[in-house]
Amino acid sequence: MKRRNFLATGGAFAAGLGAGIATGSNPARAQAWPAREVTIIVAVGPGSSADAIARGVAKVMTKEIGAGVQVKNVLGGAGLTGFAELAASKPDGYTIGLVNVGGLLVFPHIMKVPYTWDSFAFLGGVAENYYGIGIAEASPIKTVEDLIAAARTRRVTYSASAIMNGVAMIQLGNAAGVKFQFVPSSTQPEAVAQAVGGHVDLVLQTPPDLVPLIEGKKLRLLASATGNRWPNYPEVKTLKELGYDAASVVPLGFACPAGVPPEARAKLEQAIAKAAGDAELAAAMRNLTIMPRAMTAAQFYQAIKSQEATVEGILVAASMKKT
Amino acid sequence: MENLLLGFSVVVTPANLLYCLIGTFLGTAIGILPGVGPLATIAILMPLTVHMDVTSALIMLCGIYYGVAYGGTATSVLLRIPGEASSVVTCLDGYMMARNGRAGAALTIAAIGSFIAGTIGTIAISYASPPLAKLVFAFGPAQYTALMLAALAAVTYFSGGPLLKVLLMVGFGLTLGCVGADPMTLTLTLTPRLTFGSLDMVGGIDLTALAIGLFGFSEILWMARQPLAKLKLIPPPKTLLGFLPNREEVRRSVMPVARGTVLGFMVGVLPGGGAMLASFLSYAVERKFCRYPEQFGKGAVEGLAGPETANNAGTSGALLPLLCMGLPANAVSALLLTAFMIHGVAPGPAMVERQPEIFWGLIASMYIGNVMLLVLNLPLIGLLVKILEVPRAYLSPLILLLCVIGVYSSGGASAVTVAVAFGFLGYFLRRLDFDLGLLILAYVLGPILERSVRQALTISGGEAKIFVADPLSIGLLVAAAVFLAAGLMPNRKLSLREDA
Amino acid sequence: MGWAMGRVAMPGRVKERLPFLANLTLSLLLLWQARGLDSWSILGPGPGLFPQLTTAFCAVVAGLLVLFPGLARTPDKSAEDGETEIGPAERRLFLAYGLALPFLALASVFTGFIAMSAFLALALTWGAERRSWRGALVFGLLCGLAGVVGFDHLLGASVPATVLEQSILRLFR
Missing domain, CATH: 3.40.190.10 (Periplasmic binding protein-like II)
Incomplete structure (x- = not known):
């Protein structure tokens, strides 16, 4: 972790030096952000559908904010490492992360983690998994x-x-x-x-x-096992339709560390909303059978937060919750 | 046959041949350069292929996949840096062949062996898929437990050193495999194990760091301590065709290649161990079958030809469950599955029926790709062996820096520290004549063994009779017991060999 | 431990046992680490079962080898590999390379790739192997650049990066 902080600081310093050059080509956006490329931390490996989505979003965002957006897979600790790195990164708007449920809902209940809900600012959601x-x-x-x-x-x-x-x-x-x-x-x-x-x-x-x-x-x-029927097997009913209140809900979206300047945050939210509505990305998602679902920052926060009680109940029942 | 012709008719267009060439070339390059893995490359290229024709995109991505297995040999043979995990074994005898001035021959044998394995693997996928695919489903947790025990017992028996030293390495490897967050309850409880409280260790010990430390870094220390006079390499022959193997080497490679192909393909089909387990088992088997066992570890051709072939056969084998069942056997083929899905192709039995042009096109491209790889690789060999002529003063820093890039890309700065620690450990273990390959193999198989045992007991509710519930597991367990029992009688084994 | 110390009078046999003793210590240390983990959980066997078994196994094997080091001897192999006498020149080289490794670990945390390559080349090519310092420096800087531009930028690998590396990378984007 030490190393990564060092990197971020060094990067910010370099950004200060290079800001004039990098934004020179795009005078309309010549304010502070974005002066260099934005990194999306993805806590799952390349090849998962979440990673494919992050790369698709990065492509749209690059066009939208006029600076490079790259995906960085930070693996290890069942996704914990990526989350911790996101929380510890400098809140300058140059590091955002793909957020799924495990990092926020499961880990904090069962072990000591170096972040809380307040460490993040949510930017919006783009999709939901079918199960x-x-x-x-x-x-x-x-x-x-x-x-x-x-x-x-x-x-x-x-x-x-x-x-x-x-x-x-x-x-x-x-x-x-x-x-x-x-x-x-x-x-x-x-x-x-x-x-x-x-x-x-x-x-x-x-x-x-x-x-x-x-x-x-x-x-x-x-x-x-989701709220909706699968689009490719519309005849198979959901558990809810069969009369059981049961569904696995895993929304996928993005967050940045808390404390990012409002201006940069607004632009990020805007870019992600744009990506969520992108036709090409939606087509790729349909091929992967992921439910495209645009969510604003508040909706995305709510979608995850509403799962908290369920997950906690399960963990308590499974006597996995830390005491 | 008709189907295959359909496949060739799809592939033999200038564009598709070009993509096949690009894919195999990229694959070879990635395999040669440590630190650049197929996983990252395919992930980066995948979005670029979205606008390409489906068949072309898949042909290119698959070309990268099997091209890597070809390229991985070079750094192992020339510099003792395992480019990929499955080329660890090649560091043993392949590297020693290079020290004996047979680097060119080693690379040529590896390339031809890989070609044969790749081609036969493709034939097997074309004609024997359905029964082989059933094998994938026959293996549940109980069967995997038995398979892993049998594999460990077999390698222990074949490795030949003093039994206690061999067992110590196996035990140590299994223990290293436990380090980090408990994989079984990973999604429930993040239980750190044997980490001594370090956060960096929660992710476990990085395989690349372990392999490069034990082999690459330790070799640097080893070389430094050798008297300068002893260091003189036997120079590779200067003639134009000097990199070709001689008749003796060809003769001794034939059977290992044949055995490696069959063994590698069968093991590769099973998810988990894959190409790496295949190469280790092949090495073990060759050491037993070889008429010159004393040459093993000192540059035995068999110790290179068998594992290199098995490694490539394993790579093709791992494609079978993906293509026929939609079940990827390793991380890279999992990535290929995503690529398939993005292009709206769902691999599996349905693909063979509904989109035969894609399935058979891929198969045909694999035949062509293997030929391309051979044509691409043979001329490269003359160039690659030149690296051995670089004086140590410049070669050593180069090797160290390549190792750092490889390890850093894979696990960051903490992985470099781990690799350095294992570099020293590897050096001392080598001086004490321990088998480092066993350590790595046990490290890789350990987590599979542990997971299988625990899954099996979870399914059965703690009853141990699940392990002997079907003939497959019983057979494998018996094999494990036989190997272990045979290993307990090392002296008889030695005297038998001397009589023969 | 005390038992082994008692044999100092026979240095050859102590030397033979030393690695196994180190191994035994390490195994016991790891076993001590594993001791606190649950060996049984609600899902069946717990996270502790396997590490406890493997470390105990190592401890037993290492213990046996400490007691009977003869079991580890190979009949046909003599001391020809590695145990050769080395002169002061080799000793110095070994030391240089031995120090280079920890340097790499430290440098990947603190200095970035280019400085690492330059120092390494200076230390080994010039310092240890006695080539010209100019050549070594140029070689080191070239390696550093090749790593940053070739591997990091073109091939998507990653190298330790500080301000210097990042500004070079920006030139290419």
């Missing part, structure tokens, strides 16, 4: 009712590569008075393969992970 319950094609369980009936008589397991995917299963279990056993997987394909091979009963993942196998008749989509 679905996948089950091996050959399984005798055909409906959610079958599933609940099975869970009353035996141990029913589900795999997922992140706890947030499984929120719907925990809520479903609570609503129906049964328990589903979570088996954490390290990667998305591992979670899927275990369900197809019958090693676990179910899998909770996003469409990019499940679609190839659903199309290949190895998996069935039992229900959508």
Whole structure:
């Protein structure tokens, strides 16, 4: 962390020196910001759909603010490192970060983290993940009712590569008075393969992970575990439509460290809103089956904050919450 | 056959051939340069391909993917810097071949072996996909546990050193694999393990830092301590075709290449260990089969040909579950899956039926790409071996700086510190004649083993009989037990070899 | 520990045991680190189980080797590798390279890549290997530039960067 602060300070100093040159080409924006390129910290690896979205947004933002916008993957600590780096970065508007639920909702409850909600200023959201319950094609369980009936008589397991995917299963279990056993997987394909091979009963993942196998008749989509039905399988109902108040909600958006000058912040918000409405990005998202969903800074904050009670309840129930 | 012809008809257009060439060339370059990984490159190139034709884009990205496995050999052979994790084994005998003046031969054998492995791998994907893909689903947590135990036991048995020293390295590697946040409950509780309270260690020990430290940095120390007279390299032959292997080397490479191809492909199909496990197993097997086991570690051709082939076969093997099932077997093929999806292609059985031109186009491009790689790589070899003629006064700083770039790109400044620490450790372990390869392998397999054990017990609710519930796991466990038992009788093993 | 000290009279055997003793100490230290972790959790086996097993395994193996160092001897291999006598020239070189490594670790935190390359080349090429200092400096600076421009800018790798590196990078953007 020491090193990164040093970098940021050095960078700011250099920016001061170079400001005249960098903004010279664009006199209309010759005020303080942006004098150099903006970095988006992404706490997941290249290849995930969140990373693809961040890169798409960066492309639109580059055009919008007239300065380079680059994506920097900061991995490690299950995404904690990226979050901590964002919180510790200088609030000058040159460092923003992709925010998902884990960093703000899960980690602070279970361990000491070097940031709080107040460390960040939210800039707006661009998308929301779809989740679905996948089950091996050959399984005798055909409906959610079958599933609940099975869970009353035996141990029913589900795999997922992140706890947030499984929120719907925990809520479903609570609503129906049964328990589903979570088996954490390290990667998305591992979670899927275990369900197809019958090693676990179910899998909770996003469409990019499940679609190839659903199309290949190895998996069935039992229900959508999100608020909406999947656009590519409109006949499969959501858990809510089936009468269970259960949904995994993971909004994707951006935040910067608290204390960024209002002028820079306004421009960032504007650029992100523009990206959220970009047709090309929306098309890319549709191909990845991610729900494009433009959210203002306040809406995005609310979307995450409203999850807090649910997640906390789950963590308490799982006796994972730090004391 | 008809399908394959369709594929070739898609690929053989000037534009697609050009993209295939660009992809394979980039892949080779990335593989050669440490610090520049395929993951970052594909991620950077992906947005640029959005406007390209779907088939062309995928052909180029896949070209990068398998091109890297070719290029990774060069720095391992020439400088003892593992360019990719799967070329760690190449640092052992490939590098020693270079010290013996056979650098050109080593690189040529590796390139030809890779070509054979890549081509046969592609043939296997074209004709044997469905049964092989089933293998992916047969392996659940219990089966993985058994597989990892069998692999560790096999490598322990084959490695041949004093059993306790071998076990110490395995145990140490497994322990290193535990360092950092607990991977199993990662999304629930971030439990730091064996970190001595350091935040930098929460992310675990970086594989690149470990490999470059143990091999690259330790070699610098090793070389510095050698008497100047002993350091004289046997210069590579000066003739035009001097980089070609001689008849003896070719003869000794044939079987390792054949075995490496089969072994590598089978292991590569399974997610997890992939190309790296393939190369280690191949090295272990070759050491056992070789008629000159005393040459191993001193520049045995078999110790280069087998693992290099297995590594490339493993790379093709890992594409199979992606193309046929939409299940990527490693991080890079996961990135390829995203690229597919961005272009609106969902790989899997449905792709073969609905978009045969894309599936077979890719397969055809892989045949062509492998030929391109060979043509691209052979002339490069003459150029690459020249680096050995650079005097140590200039070569050493160059090696150190390349190592720093590689490690820093992968894990930042704290990773450099880790790599330096492992550089010293590696140097002392080498002086004490410990097997460093085993350490790295155990480090890679350890987390898979741990995760599998814990997942299995979570599924069964703590009952151990899940590990012996089906023939596959029982068979693998028996194999593990046999290897371990055989390893306990080192003296008999030695005398047998002397009789033969 | 005390047991091993008692054998100082036989330096050869102590020397043979020393690495295993170091290993045993390290294993016990790690085992002590792992001791506090839960070995069982609600998901089944907990985060502590595996580290406790592996470190205990290491400790047992290392302990055996301390007790019976003969088990680690290889029958056919003699001391030909590495144990050769070295003269003052090699000793000096080894020291220079041995110091270069920690320098790299420090430099990646504090100095940036170009200064690191320049110092390294001066120290090794000029200081240790006795080439001309001018050549060494030019070589070092060239390496630094190649790293920043070639690897960082063109290839997307990253090198330690300070003000100097960042201003060079800006020239290319």
